[in-house]
Amino acid sequence: MSEAHEVNFDGLIGPSHNYGGLSDGNLASAANAGDVANPREAALQGLEKMRMLVRHGLVQGVLPPLPRPNLDLLVSAGFHGTDAQIIEQAARTAPRLLKAAYSASSMWTANAATVSPSADTRDGRLHLTTANLSTMLHRSQEHPDTTASLVSIFADDERFAVRGALPMHPDFSDEGAANHVRLCASHGAAGVELFVYGRDAGESMAGFPARQTRLASESVARAHGLDPARSVFIRQSRAAIDAGAFHNDVVSVGALDTLFFHELAFEDSEAALSDIRSAAEGLFDFKPVMVPADEVPIEDAIRAYLFNSQLLKLPGEDRLVLVAPTETEETDSTRAYCERLVSSNGPIGKVIYADVRQSMRNGGGPACLRLRVVMTDDEIDACHQGVLLDEDTIDDLQEVVRKTYRDRLEAPDLADPEFANECRTAREALLEVLDLQGLA
Structure with missing residues (x-):
């Protein structure tokens, strides 16, 4: 059996990155709605985070931005004529719809799909199911193009199984890997897959939307051929959702045998931990790390995105490393907690801070920007090589960004x-660097 690695496929932030305020329940998105965005800086920040992980010896991939504006969405809404006429009409009569058509939210690839590695699946293939993201209009348009990207990258049917999205109905609301955690002894070993949901099918709730249903999570687990004894379904707490944890990865992150989570992350933490221990029996010694609310109030955890961090095993490190946003360092309670965390003898031994402020202001931290795909060496060799990054490719992508992205973008600019x-030209140049011209 070949060695397995956790490959992070980050979303390359697109040229239409703007603060549209389209995401109900995402406090940062709402707070910064209408502000001036800097797409160039956003993309460069994301690529520098990718470069950092390449330099640390990890396998790093990238997913290209989706085509924007999505004129098909505007045509479906009744606009017609040339591209310019469609944009002009939408800008005049439906500006919020135009913002949705331009949304660059596909950069948060933790929502692109749910992934189960070949070590966990019945047929021994790596499975990916594209998320339908049906709760939010601006995200619900992503799944056809996301599926096309994944099919282009994971094209070997003998090794990979790429599935389209679940039905576009509220009962099947699926937000992808942002509500999914895999725990294991080592990446190549069989693991336990955690599916966190906010509501049952047919259940209605007041307050911020609970975006993931249990039915969606169960459907993905069945489709991937997972062992029911190694699959755990956990309800996210209503308190976390109402505090602004629109996805579980805002209050929880896991890697290898460790789950790092806030005290208020789950509706019944004691039952969740018991279920995980039972599922992990015989596979690994489960290590939960719970952050008490009296040390880090949930409002601070969400504002600083302590848990929307990448938890990684870096070469040369004997303990896990947390890659957190700079906002975590700048918030007193989360910085102090991280200092205590690394000084303890627990499973997390280092915190690295990454500047992804442009993404953070729209509500997405380091964890939102990446889709974790556990792959064997053979699977890495079988996927599309153009999206696996080295520093030269990162340099090439940054050159395109510097040449084609604006450094200032606000809502009225979308009417031009x-x-x-410009967006089309930029994306085509990026696809050429990644040898994915077929997606243009």
């Missing part, structure tokens, strides 16, 4: 038909 041409 020339901006649509």
